[in-house]
Amino acid sequence: MRLLVTRPEPDAGREADALIALGHDPVRAPLLEIEFLSDVPLPLDDAQGVVITSRNTIRALANHPDVDQVLELPVFAVGEATAWAARQLGFREVTIGPGTGAGLPPLIRREVHRGKGPLVHIGAEKVAFDLKGALEEDGFELRRIVLYRSHPVDTLTQEVVSELKSGAISGVLLMSPRTARTFTRLAQAEGLVPEAKGLVCYCLSKAIAEAVAPLGLPVRVPTYAREEDLLALLNSGASSS
Structure with missing residues (x-):
């Protein structure tokens, strides 16, 4: 699965490596500096x-x-x-x-x-x-x-925007409410919804899911706010939200 990694560096690189080990295809796009x-x-x-x-x-x-x-x-x-x-x-x-x-x-x-x-x-x-x-x-x-x-960054790259609109990216990982708010703002500015309706937001906590709720996208939240539990959702498709 092709997934957008939004956390700041160097954690974005570490998370991307974990996704590769699980067989996924990460796209690094840190939303906070x-x-x-x-x-x-x-x-x-x-x-x-x-x-x-x-x-x-x-x-x-x-x-x-x-x-x-x-x-x-x-x-x-x-x-x-x-x-x-x-x-x-x-x-x-x-x-x-x-x-x-x-x-x-x-x-x-x-x-x-x-x-x-x-x-x-x-x-x-x-x-x-x-x-x-x-x-x-x-x-x-x-x-x-x-x-x-x-x-927060001011824009998404055009490559990322194109992939989101085309459906090439299947999910976005959101690890903080501020990152989720930034993604919501940028997605709305780029008109990604309703074009990216198939995109799933994998949110570390319910507070993060609430921050991205204005986009109206499907949301997955693990039972416990741990990165390993969030990554497990990528294969299970389960949600506690």
């Missing part, structure tokens, strides 16, 4: 742990002058892939979340004592879920540190 920020301080005083919701945060931390201080703290990772990257960087105490930011508060409420100090959420300028608001409602203190920004 990542800008890492330099000289951002890490206010870790009194922190009892950090929260990381993307592998791009791990990449940003790898080049940060204060990374050794961060690695001394326990980390809550949004999902298995981010947890693996955190261990590779050098975090020793890693708690694995369910795969989405919205799934982290229940885990943190069970594992973290409110009175032992703040948590530090290190990540992007724009986040899909308001983790700070959700936790502060329960009396937790959460500091946010922005180490990178993501910028």
